[in-house]
Amino acid sequence: MIKKSLLIWLSIIPLAIINGALRQLVIEPLIGIKYANPISGLILCCLIFIVSFIFIPKLGKGTSKTYLYIGLLWIVLTITFETVLDLVMGNTITEIISAYNITTGNLWLMVVIFIGFAPWIAAKIKRII
Secondary structure (H helix, E strand, O other): OOOOOOOHHHHHHHHHHHHHHHHHHHHHHHOHHHHHHHHHHHHHHHHHHHHHHHHHHOOOOHHHHHHHHHHHHHHHHHHHHHHHHHHHHOHHHHHHHHHHOOOHHHOHHHHHHHHHHHHHHHHHHHOOO
């Protein structure tokens, strides 16, 4: 079950990259960064939900705890991936941490929390748990 959940999480990465490109190349020039960041965060949450809704049932029956553990794993993987990627791109730790400040309009923290609950929410809606 954990291996399959890793594959599901991996399928979210290209969607997040496309969403980021869409934000920078289309949304931000049209409406500015102030509104582009929150809109992009909401779009990414929707994409995460759609992927979870489609693929979580493939994991089979589990308990609420199972799906919350999968969500916790996804949070750790997401934060690790994002941090490593940002460091490789030359961002400082201060810049990386600032992405988690929702008062700036950046909803990244919300996205990270949502990705943690997405497996459980999808399993609950699909009546797997």
